[in-house]
Amino acid sequence: MQSLYVHFPFCEAKCHYCDFYSLGQERTRKGDHDRFEKALNCEIKKSGSLLAPKLDTLFFGGGTPSMTSYDSMARAIEPLWKTTQIDSRTEWTLEANPSSIHLETFRLYRAYGINRISMGIQALRSDLLQSLGRVHSRETALQALENVFSAGFNNVSVDLLCGAPEQSEYDLEEAMKILTQFPITHLSCYLLTLPPHHKMYSQLPKEEVQLAHLLFIHRWMTDHGFEHYEISNFARPGKKARHNLKYWQGESYLGLGPSAHSYNAKSCQRWKNISSLHKYAHLLEKGESIIEWTETLNLDQLELEKWMLALRLNDGFPIDWLKTPAQKAKAYALELEGLLEKHPEISERKRLTPTGFALSDQVIRALA
Ligand code: SF4
Known part of the structure; x- marks a missing residue:
């Protein structure tokens, strides 16, 4: 990492x-x-x-x-x-x-x-x-x-x-x-x-x-x-x-300290340290685990995460991510609503418009 x-x-x-x-x-x-x-x-x-x-x-x-x-x-x-x-x-x-x-x-x-x-x-x-x-x-x-x-x-x-x-x-x-x-x-x-x-x-x-x-x-x-x-x-x-x-690009990082999150992109695992300074210190003093929870993202979660991350950035996503006719229709409707646009600088990509950024939850729900 x-x-x-x-x-x-x-x-x-x-x-x-x-x-x-x-x-x-x-x-x-x-x-x-x-x-x-x-x-x-x-x-x-x-x-x-x-x-x-x-x-x-x-x-x-x-x-x-x-x-x-x-x-x-x-x-x-x-x-x-x-x-x-x-x-x-x-x-x-x-x-x-x-x-x-x-x-x-x-x-x-x-x-x-x-x-x-x-x-x-x-x-x-x-x-x-x-x-x-x-x-x-x-x-x-x-x-x-x-x-x-x-x-x-x-x-x-x-x-x-x-x-x-x-x-x-x-x-x-x-x-x-x-x-x-x-x-x-x-x-x-x-x-x-x-x-x-x-x-x-x-x-x-x-x-x-x-x-x-x-x-x-x-x-x-x-x-x-x-x-x-x-x-x-x-x-x-x-x-x-x-x-x-x-x-935002789904890369690995390590988080240290109480309440810190970590992510391993290779194993698709995320974990979080305990949110209490006293428990955190006490467990470390005893040589025990300070991890509150760990999750391994499944394929559905990874797909959702992929969309959520790509839509937050102005580079957007490649148009070949729109696979089903339903997704293509939704993307078209979002363009008509002014929430999504063809990327002006990078070919074959779409991205959120400024209004789309402000209403990104709506776009993610529609496309992911
Ligand atoms: S309490 Fe205030 S200063 Fe401290 S982390 Fe929260 S927002 Fe930041």
Whole structure:
């Protein structure tokens, strides 16, 4: 496996909409960071043999890995250096949240070899950030962006949310204008989803408004030199997220840390680590398995997965995947609805249109 994901399970506070496994500070006990470092060391030694001699991509996600001090991070992954090779050609991404981006620490991260930052900015309206449970403000986000570039990073991605209550196209445009005044290379834009019990759930905009937001972002970003290469992702030329492309192209990757997923494309097996730092550490200390579940994809699942992955990317799929008359008829109907189109640059392929990207579930259900 040439790609490695490491899950850092700590956050400053739990955002209201988050369903990733992470512990906010109020749930973090003294000694948890040390315990995580030791457990991760142990897992690297145990599972590192699955890694290729050289890593193509390495992704530190979470959680908020940027909360981890340089020393602690270095201790946590120390055995990795003896397991595989990481060099300047490895795309090494760190997820970072604005309130934990400090210039001196980021200089150390950069010198260590991290060469890409993925920043969870989400919005630039402080009242909206607060209502979503984010701990940063607009000012903190902009200062953090300054710090990231001052620390020497030149491959920086930003996450934005859209479809939030009372968020307007004006808010989105303002955010994109300000963010692209920095030399960011990539932007991920996700529709906000909230659990039904959330106090803002009933204020979520209707589907037509969400669709309008997504199309507005598509137009704005593509007009400003970014390629819309995946449903929720935009990149400057040559700056697609190589690590995430591994997921979207069905390639193998190893995930380490509590709640991390892994996939072996040769054996078509997927597995997930247990989503509890304490159980994860305890089981590793006892030398027992930390895998919560494993599944081997059958032919039907592989077929569905093939369609889901191909339709997320703007390269689309080869037309000879449309085998049955029913599939061909559905594809024709989707083209008439403006959701699917002949690929303008690659012959014999079809892909989703921008509206199709926004309504991709519908297209996948029809074709897969
Ligand atoms: S910072 Fe990210 S991982 Fe942490 S709680 Fe918020 S959304 Fe979840």
